[in-house]
Every structure is written in structure tokens, then in C-alpha cells.
Amino acid sequence: MDGTVLIADDDRTIRTVLTQALTRAGCRVHATGSLAQLAKWVDEGRGDLVITDVMMPDGNGIDRIPEIRKLRPDLPVIVISAQNNIVTAIRATEAEAFEYLPKPFDLPDLMGKAGQALSRRPRRTSDAVDAQPELQGGPSDQSADPAMPLIGHAPAMQALFRMVARVLNADLPVVISGEAGVGKSMIARSFHDLSDRKAKGLVVLSAADPMDAALARIEAQVAGGSIIIENPASFDAAAQARLVGMIETFEADPEPSRSPRLISTMGEDPQADLAAGRLRTDLYYRLAGVTMAVPPLRARIEDIVPLARHLLARTATQGLPDRTLSDDAAALIRAHPFPGNVRELENAVRRLALTAAGPEITAAEVGDTLAQGLGADRLAHLGERATPVAERNTRQMPLAAGADTPLSDAVDAHLQRYFDLHGDQLPPPGLYDRIIREIEKPLLEIALDATGGNQLRCADLLGINRNTLRKKLTDLNIEVTRRRKLM
Template identity: 40%
Template sequence: MSAGRILVVDDDAAIRTVVREALRRDGHIVETAASVAEQRRALASFDPHVLVTDVMLPDGNGLDLVPEILAGHPNMPIIVLSAQNTLATAVRATEQGAFEYLPKPFDLAELSRVVADALAMRSAASGADDVSPPAEDIPLIGRSPPMQEVYRTIARVVANDLTVLILGESGTGKELVARAIHDLGRRKTKPFVAINMAAIPRELIESELFGHERGAFTGAQMRTAGKFEQAQGGTLFLDEIGDMPMEAQTRLLRVLQEGEFTTVGGARTIRADVRIIAATHKDLPAMIAANGFREDLFYRLNVVPIALPALRDRSSDIGELARHFLDKAAQEGLSRKRLGEDALARLAAHGWPGNVRELENLLRRLAALSREDVISGRMIDQALAGGGAEPMPQLFAGRGLEDSIETHLSAYFASFGADLPPDGLYDRILAEVEAPLLRMTLAAVKGNQLRAADLLGINRNTLRKKLTDHAIDPGRLRRSGPA
């Protein structure tokens, strides 16, 4: 490790001492300062190779001073330390031109590594990137160490168009991360287009991605732009990429390699000016080993991986997330609720197999159904056990519904005699049950899709897709109300 002159600025004497001694053990020459004024004097007299500075100083903001410092010391990497551990802080540090951002409390070994990297790259230019200012309301909540790593990676990629692969269990917020990367980057004024590979029939995926010409296949009565064309200039989010059929993977790889595509049935080449962000909850290396995913496509997508932690691995964030979701529910018209003293302990003890999405749905359900203003631990236990905020009557007594369906299915099979019904029976039966359930639920809430999604326990995008699939008009149900 090459030695260098390091200036450490922090108003906490204990932190200055600990950092100074750790860096001196690495062989560096270290000076310290406790304020902006002392920092300015040290910059002039000590002429450091690397600056390590806190954000909140008694006479100023260390982050605000980064551009000014870089103007006078353009080759000096600046490492920012902050207890304000949010995505906005990480992105702003990168935007201001900082070499690295480390959230407090930080690991001394990591600081040592970052200082070494800064010295090694000292000759590289580190001017401010062309990044749009972060939005006030960034929908990523949490200050836990695993989320800090996510924030730091996001901050590094918003200023460029590198392909990002977001990995994580279902419900961890992969689309929120994709949207944050788009909204904080240079393409934020252009479209953000999302497509879920798991929700599209395999025979329609190429048409959905690349569009089709009139007459390209049966039912193609007009030219339709695909997601690549709709996202031109912006970002295309390929959700659940692990569910993409192999033949579609081949065509996607070709587009990523060549940067252009043609519509299904078309001959004209279209330039693909999009940033690609993909996501999956599946183990892609295992799929590659089982010949279920193309290895070359994986390497094309896995340029910058972002691994989202499961909620059970960031339990310190649960309280902040819970309050955020209750506030959000109140802003959307549901009753304002707050958590009782024992409720947080119950939430922290749960394993959250559905991750952040499960937590949000639970709290929205409690906000919608609870008669109490304060959510208690007992109510949390009851809701997690499968009940609502209040005891619910049994939906179907005994085997009533099961017996009725069995009777109808017996008659259906009998109608074919010795033959079997056509293939696809499972989906047809589900559709026949699902359609009346959707209509009855929407009628009961007078067409309010947000309320209907809460009652059904699904998210609003899923509900909208199901309404489209079943050609159900919520506007008509809003006018007619319950029967």
C-alpha cells in the first residue's frame, strides 16, 4: 500500500482519533480538523492527497463544500462520511463529485481500503457528474448497513448507462430500485417502461418486446410498437428476466450486442436507444448450469449487479418502513393509524417471507379494516395468522364451495364422454372463478381499484392486468355500485 497525506475532518474527537491512528498504522501521514475553518487552513498548509470529511460540521456542511474544494484541488479524492444514511445522501455525494461515500458507523478496514483506492486513482479526474438532483421523495426506505451498500451502488450508476441486474427475493423492491436509477439519472425526462416476463405468454414475448407489423400473425390488425420502441431514449426494465423463454433470450442477446432490432414481421432496422435494467428472484447461475438461461446473456446483463437484502436481513428498517406505509395509506384516503408500543416488536419477530411487499400489504389491510386508531401487537399477530384487523366470518362453511365446483366439474367431464376436455383446463377454471370475484369486489367498493386491490390482497398493477384480461370495466361498476 502506498503512503499518502490524509486530512481527516470530523467534529467528533473520538472519531478523529480512531481514524487518525488506523490510517497511521497503514503508513499514512495524517492531519485532523474539527471544523470547516480548520479544514481550509489544513488544505492550504498540509496539501493532502486525500480528504476524509464528515457532512455535519459545526460551521458548515462538508458535502456542500465538495465542489469548492475540488475546484482548488481537482486531483484530490474526497471521501464523505455521514450519519444521514439515506439514498439521497449517497446520490448527492456522488453528484457533488465525492470519490466515495461511507455511512456511519463505518468499518475501519473498509475505510482503509477506500483510502488506498483513492490514492491509487488520484490522478484520475473526479469532476462532478451530469446527474439530476435527487427527488425529495425517493421511495427507498431504510438506513441499515445492507441498504447503505445498495444506496452506494445506485449512486455510482445513475450518471452512466451501464446495464444493471437487480437480484433479490420477491417483494424486496426491485422495481423501486430500477425506478430510482432512472429518476435520478440523465434519462429521467424520457420514458421508464417495465415489462414482467413472468406475466406474458411465451408466444407473445417477442411481440411485446419488439412490436409487430400488421399481418405479422393472426390477429395482428395494426402495427404495434413494442417495449423497446416505447422506451426509446429512456429505460427498459425487464422484470423477472429468469422467466424469459430461451428463444426470446437469443433475440434479446442479439439486440444487446448489436444495439438494434426489427419488429416481428418487419424488415426495417430500428436503433435501440435504451438503458437496460433487469431483475430476477431466481438463481441465474444455477439456471445456466441446468441449460435454462443463456450464459452469454447473463454476462451481458450482469454488468452492475445490485443484490437487495431480504427484509429479515434488515430488520432495523422495519419501524421506519411501517410508519412510511401507514402515512402512505393515510395520504391515499385510508384511516390514519399509528403503531402501539408492542406492535413493532411483533413486526420485528416475523420472518417476512414476502419481504417489504408483505409488510406494506399487511399495514394497508390493517389501516383499511381496523376500527382502532392504534395498531396493537395483538392485531399484528391476528393479521399475520391470516385474519384481518377484526375476526372475520368464515367465507364458506364446510365444503360448500368445493362441493359446488366438484359437481360442475363432474358434469363438465361427463359431457365429453370417453374423451378428455381440451388442454388448458386449469387456466379456464381459474378464469371462470376469478372474473366474478373481481366484478363482485369492484362493485362492493364502487369501482375503487385501490380499495379493491387491498380487499383482494394483490397489488394494483396485478389487479389492472386481471381487469384487462377479463375485459372488466371498473368505470361501469363505479357508476352502478353494488347490486
């Protein structure tokens, strides 16, 4: 890898790690904690690649990209950010960033993207910088905007955000599928609210709406705007036929700019609705220009606690008490299957914000709230109230040093309680992967601690390839100490 890389990040540790990695790869590196210094280097014609954080003490890295492109159209910019929400992905795409990577990122992945960026542009020869100022700057506020409902660091959510960003302003109709409560309606609204149609009309159609009144609203309000159709499979046959006729009218309009964007939400398996005759084939294929699936909460376990804390922050902006989660409370929330997905989590968080006895929510309070959400019949089946994580670990699953309890017995007890939690119902699908992840994460964390954060020794201890270990650390979003954190 050859070229000069300009790094702007207010975290000195990240600057150091990236500088060392890129230097070892053969690059010249200049790092700063200031966007003003970065702009000065760019204006002087220095650098073949920019890597910038978003939230900086003196501005927003994405906001600087248009200025960089105006001065240096051929200079690629890689954006890195702990603002892991859909707006960041969309804004980075709209600003024509070469790549956007959420923090904590996988260092080999970033190095690969940097190599691609450097290989796709002409080399510059005059990049000498007299000094490489390491400007001091404390960590910026990387917390998510409380008004933003869509956040997620999990790979599945980041892939979804990138897909939304790519087609946000396209004219193609969009189908958003997924289980109940995953946030399909929020994403549908984002397609309108974050697009270049946001100043125009929006009409939401559901099966409960009288079709004549709905079509009249569309005619009056939605020229060039958006129409969200909620679960068209729930519309009766006559209403679906009216929808087909409406779309045909849009397609025949001699002024394409008047045609609205069609955004539809559907269940987790639209093909099953087609096969069962609940959804007209001609309607589906008129709506499914682009399809994207929203993952259930159990497929993004690493997002559950950050999302709960985000929702708590949002409730505080809505007039409810300002609360935080204790570590045991967070662990209990993370272990819950949340069959109702984000909607269930949000309901639980609102109840906790209202009913918690103090500013910090305890595990006992979380246990009570989650048990109430199961219903009285399942609570009776459990035979006891939920207990804090620490208490449960010592009383029901004795794994302390020197204990004689075999691991298999402890796992058996844990799994039996998990099945008991669901009463007469089976747990949600995907149980095998969820349990493996729950066991794998502490195993990797303890092994890393035991080897002092040395990933090569840790991989050897576990008997796996070092690259496999790196991938697992990223996939499991393991929060690690600075000495072993993947920057």
C-alpha cells in the same frame, strides 16, 4: 497517521469522538458544526482531509463537494450520513467523494479510510488555525425521504447501494436477482430514474406484453433510454428469441448513443433457470453484463423496524393516517420472518395505518395483522391470536429474575411457537443464523450494560476478542446509549 483533518458535523458528540480518535492517531483536527466555516477553512488552503455530514443546519455536505474540488482538487472528502438510502450513496459517488460511510459507523473503519485518504495525497505544511470553533447545532433531521423506497443500513444493502452507484451510468446491461418482494423492480427503476438517461424513454417488458406491441413501443420511445425486462425466464421460447434479436439490433446500430440500457430482474437463482431450460443461455449472457443480488429481508433484520417506520411515514404522505409504532409493536415486527419480504412488510404497514385504533400502533394490532397475513388455515392451526411482546414474555416465557425456568426450556418454547406460526410449511431458509442473531443481540446489550459500556471489560466477560465485539456491535446494528455508542 499524519495530517490535518477538517470535520463538519452538527452533532457535538460525533465531533468530540472523531477529534479525540484522530488526535490520538497523530493528526491535527479542526471541527465545526457549520458548512460555512468548513468552506472558509478550505478556501484558506487548510486541511489534508475533510470529513463531513450530509444534513447540516446550513446546507448539504454532498452539495459542497464540487465547490471543494474546484478550490482544492487534491483534497479528499469522506461523507458520513444517517441518510442510509440509495440516493445518498449515488450522490456521494457522483460527487467523487473519497468514501461514503453510513451512520452509525464503525470507528476503526473510518480511521482506516482516513489513513488511506491521508496517505494518498501530498502533505500541506500551513494548516494552523487560530481557533477551533465548536459551533452549537442541534441534531439535524436525519429521517429518510418518505418518497425514497430504498433504504437500508445493513452491510448487505450498503454494499448493494455502492454497486448501483458505481455502475449507474455505465453502458453495461444489468441483472438484478432476488426473491419475490425484495424490491428488484424499485432498484431497476432507480437505474433509469437516477441516471443520466432519466430524461429519455423507459419501457418495461413483462411476459404478459404482446411482443409486437412491446417492440413497437421500444422503437418509438426508447432511443438512448432504458428497457426493464421483468423476469425474462417467464417469457416463452419465441418471445426470448425475439429479445435476442432485439439486442442484436441494438448492438449493430451504427449510432451507439441510440442504444438503450438493458436492466433485467430475475429470480434468486438465475443459474437454476438456465439449467432447467427456462432461460436461453445466449439471452442471459447478453443481459448479465453486471449482476447484483438483492438480499431478502431476513438477511437484513436490523433494517426491518426502520423500514417499517419509513413505510409508515410514506403512507402518511399518501393520505393515510399518520401512525407510529410502540416499542412492543416494533419488537413483534422485527421478530416476524416476512417470507414475502419488503412487499409483505409494506402491505402489513398499510393495513396497520388504515385499521389502528389510535395514533400509536400496538403490539396486539400488529399481531392481528400478521396473523391475518398467514391465511385462515394457518391462523386456525395457531389456536390463538398473537399477543403483545411484553405479555407473551411474562405469560409464555417466564425468564424474570428468580424464575426456575432453564434457558433451554424457554428457547425450546419460543422455537416451537415459531414453527407453529408457519403451520404445515417450514420456516424460510437461514433459520440458524436468524436464531443466533436473536440470542446474540440481547446478550451483547445486557453485557454492555453490566460493564458500564466498557468494551474491553465486556469482551473479557464474554470471552471474545475486543475487535470481534466491535464487529458484532456493527453487524447487529445495536442501538446503544451515548456512553457506549460506536460513533
